[in-house]
Amino acid sequence: MRVLIKNGHVLDPATGVDGICDVLTEDQRIIGVKEHIEEQADRVIDAKGCYVMPGFIDLHVHLRDPGLEYKETLETGGKAAAHGGVTTVCAMPNTKPVIDTKERVEDVHTRAKEDSPVHVIQLGAVTVGQAGEELADIEGMAEAGCHAISEDGKSVMNASLYREGMRRAAASGIAVFAHCEDIHMVEGGVMNADQKAEALGLKGITNAVEDVIVARDILLAKETGVQLHLCHCSTADSVRMVAEAKKDGLPVTAEVCPHHFIMTTDDITEDDGNFKMNPPLRSKADVEALREGLKNDIMDVIATDHAPHAEQEKDKSMKDAAFGIVGLETSAALTYTELVETGVLTPMQMAEKMSYNPAKILGLSEEKGSISEGKIADIVVFDPSKEYEIDKHTFFSKGKNTPFHGRKVKGEVRCTIVDGVPVYEG
Numbered sequence: 001m002r003v004l005i006k007n008g009h010v011l012d013p014a015t016g017v018d019g020i021c022d023v024l025t026e027d028q029r030i031i032g033v034k035e036h037i038e039e040q041a042d043r044v045i046d047a048k049g050c051y052v053m054p055g056f057i058d059l060h061v062h063l064r065d066p067g068l069e070y071k072e073t074l075e076t077g078g079k080a081a082a083h084g085g086v087t088t089v090c091a092m093p094n095t096k097p098v099i100d101t102k103e104r105v106e107d108v109h110t111r112a113k114e115d116s117p118v119h120v121i122q123l124g125a126v127t128v129g130q131a132g133e134e135l136a137d138i139e140g141m142a143e144a145g146c147h148a149i150s151e152d153g154k155s156v157m158n159a160s161l162y163r164e165g166m167r168r169a170a171a172s173g174i175a176v177f178a179h180c181e182d183i184h185m186v187e188g189g190v191m192n193a194d195q196k197a198e199a200l201g202l203k204g205i206t207n208a209v210e211d212v213i214v215a216r217d218i219l220l221a222k223e224t225g226v227q228l229h230l231c232h233c234s235t236a237d238s239v240r241m242v243a244e245a246k247k248d249g250l251p252v253t254a255e256v257c258p259h260h261f262i263m264t265t266d267d268i269t270e271d272d273g274n275f276k277m278n279p280p281l282r283s284k285a286d287v288e289a290l291r292e293g294l295k296n297d298i299m300d301v302i303a304t305d306h307a308p309h310a311e312q313e314k315d316k317s318m319k320d321a322a323f324g325i326v327g328l329e330t331s332a333a334l335t336y337t338e339l340v341e342t343g344v345l346t347p348m349q350m351a352e353k354m355s356y357n358p359a360k361i362l363g364l365s366e367e368k369g370s371i372s373e374g375k376i377a378d379i380v381v382f383d384p385s386k387e388y389e390i391d392k393h394t395f396f397s398k399g400k401n402t403p404f405h406g407r408k409v410k411g412e413v414r415c416t417i418v419d420g421v422p423v424y425e426g
């Protein structure tokens, strides 16, 4: 199959191409990027007025499959990804059972090929059952193509065990994606520790809950040489420590989620479970530091931490609701509206943080994260002029748990192409 994308504004961080070009794909690959391609194609997509970017690669997604299919499945999560311009997702292993063996990684990969319209990379857990007691089959999972291990949902609190896990990940050539949270310091907290929490009568989570583990994990990366990627950074001190680590030449990268660079604790208008996520919404100073970190390329990646839950798990007080919000279908529009329109990021930086940098972290930049000849034809056509209100009822995800319902945004995914085949068209 041949697809010709005409007259779009191509943004390619890998080659620096930043201008109006046509893009031609044949079967799985991109075979041409230049002005005025006039060749025959099975499909011609008019991208006038749109950005044409490498398909987004979301390093942090919860697909809930196996075992929690009432929240999401490979199919619904995959369709949500396609709707959001995401062509590759990394699925976190905190499923039922936990993905902690080679066979379980292979099982998800096999089923995802059938069920999901986008590429799924299943990440393996660090410890067996995420119980924090013994290391999982890291080598086997690496062989099965997991690209990274992660204990997401929690931290490996035993630093000695984690260090050994990092050594084994490094020896297997894969990264460690770290959720940073000292569980002993949480003390029942459900939102940021501040006056808002006091006013709502809710227990707080301090910044140090995250920061002490960020510090520890950077030191462990220094000692083991593992490629460390810090998930969902939410504090100003996290940014400061990532900057220091980079200055020291350590193999550390970091991600920020849209909710953390947009909302503060002041946006929590009532005790509503849709404002509950881990880490929590922080202060204005933290949000500013995260934006500054993204702008200065201290923070490498925008990922969603797409965490779907059923309505009955979220439609209650923050005290009792599950942690997490969905993000796959809102992240491009939120990023464009809040960071690009406002001049915090250039459009090219958006493509970098949502596609090219994630591809590099996964060791896939030879194949993905770029719109250039020979690369896999994973592409998103994004219309930056389209204005609308986010409506959770339009989501393909089973999860409707978002605090952004009704928010005005600019920027809509027009078409998502995976392996040279349009899998979503708006």
Ligand SMILES: NC(=O)N[C@@H](CC(=O)O)C(=O)O
Pocket: 062, 094, 152, 153, 154, 179, 276, 277, 278, 279, 305, 307, 308, 323, 324, 325
């Ligand atoms: N972020 C969340 O609030 N929840 C995630 C777990 C996680 O990412 O830590 C989930 O699995 O629901």
Ligand SMILES: [Zn+2]
Pocket: 152, 153, 154, 179, 180, 231, 232, 278, 279
């Ligand atoms: Zn997490």
Ligand SMILES: [Zn+2]
Pocket: 060, 061, 062, 092, 152, 153, 305, 307
């Ligand atoms: Zn997560």
